[in-house]
Amino acid sequence: MTTLTPDASVRVRDLRKQYVVHEKEPGFLGSLKGFVNRKTRAVEAVRGVSFDLAPGEVVGFLGPNGAGKTTTLKMLSGLLHPSGGEVRVAGFEPRRREAAFLKSITLVMGQKQQLLWDLPALDSFLVNQAIYEIPDMQYRETMREFTDVLDLGGILKKQVRKLSLGERMKCELAAALLHRPRVLFLDEPTIGLDVNMQESVRAFIRDYNERYGATVILTSHYMADVTALARRILVIDQGQLVFDGDLARLAGQARGGKTIRLQLRQPVTAAQLAHYGSDIRVDGLSAELTVPRAEVSARAARLLADLDVADLTVEDPPIEAVMAELFGRKEIVSG
Template sequence: MGSLKSFVRRRTREVEAVRGVSFDLAPGEVVGFLGPNGAGKTTTLKMLSGLLHPTSGTARVAGFEPRRRETAFLRQITLVMGQKQQLMWDLPAQDSFLVNQAIYEIPEREFRATMSEFTEVLGLSGILNKQVRKLSLGERMKCELAAALLHRPRVLFLDEPTIGLDVNMQEAVREFVRDYNERYGATVILTSHYMADVTALARRVLVIDAGELVFDGDLAGLVERGSGGKTIRLQLRRPAGAEELARYGTVVEAGGLSAELTVPRAEVSARAARLLTELDVADLTVEDPPIEAVMAELFGHREAAGARGGEVVRGG
């Protein structure tokens, strides 16, 4: 009955996955594209690469209209999705590279030079002739990056390229992207839930939430907008309890001879002076809060406002 009802009287609802998003990127710029799950990040990248067609508005990438998927356009872009793969599962990665060489009509000399460079930078020696299904996640991700960049694209759309990788492999991928950007002057849009990826590679960040662009600027500006406080870390010569520390700010952590407080930005100097005067402090540092905390606070405020305003549906 459920199947029949869906066939003759299907219920639908309209979800605006991306709404009124507008930005410009300079050639060679590396930009972090941030937002919670379902915010519209992947949808935006798919529209910029021509896989999805926007219902309204226009986009231009490297002088081309993405939805036309012209050959000259496809030669200049690449889309790497950490949760998808382009390598053929039962064949060695080297075979997939040869297929891409044929697809993009890469001259043999250029192909060999690029492969030599990528093999050295990514440490591909010894794994190129292994079946893809026998590679570890980190090895496969390195091969995915090499395959996606063989044609030396000018524009890179990187969607969670380090997802699931260990810390060392994440750093290796970041270093490779940084090197590629510097060597070829490529423009990079990077989405990631690992803030270390963004802070290591991007000076500018775009933040999208519920399909709308809510911030466009540098990381320092995002931290200042998303958080009204700063973090004070203490090393004490004698222990102080949470109740005693609460007189100076919001206690994040208190245990033994170390403590962490959050204080309003406008009162940092005064609170730090009081701490140094009234407590037996061995060391004190003032820092911006972690970017993860800033993002959580920013999206938490927007979700609360959305709930009050009756926003229900999100896409992306």
């Protein structure tokens, strides 16, 4: 096992996970054939993933459905054993599931729950206090912090079944972080929540990271979660890491262009803007167009010289579009 260096909270080397799945032909005859001569094939869910995370680092872990994100998080938390490779988290080997390791990490899955359905959330908190052997003074202090930041005052004594989705998710987060873990694995923590509740959850995660210096790995289909919390992005596709760098560098991997947004003093037509770029949209005195990345400065200068422009901004393409393009590639991009 590779020794954990002082500046690494999570170390992953050539991580692999292979499943054996059974195949059968359709219909009753296929079932009989499968019973007599069962066919199997190996499926590689994670293929040679490697990265290091520094203490206190917040990382967005992105990829399409089935890319291997949740499988990777489960291996990092010890719920699944790797088929190959080396993993160290907070100085521990996750597969051993030692008590000290479990007190150092947490795994929050937006589609799963740990709260007892028929009891108030407060009862589940007390159960977690006993499981993690949290001293009374620390428990009360943490509860005060979480109650204030997450506005839990009016819901702690309500049955979990009677809580709204947003209220339950806040309680789930509080329960998962009650023991003050140093490493957080967050798998779709805002899924299904409305915009206001998503922002509340993001603010809580940001506050926890700053207060306790926790390392955070976040997966989400909501790009606002990632852009609000993470400076570094890991992108996984078909079990392989295809990008490791910051958001700006990720946007720079797009082969397409950049978007120029215009606020005009005099209206223009799409035909007039066709000389400057493509994908043109005009709405009154507002317009936007796409220009080649290498020609942004020259095209912007021409627009300012030729048109009565009140304001001009240049933006990278939406991160979703960049990733959609990146998923079609197989080379590793590091930055």
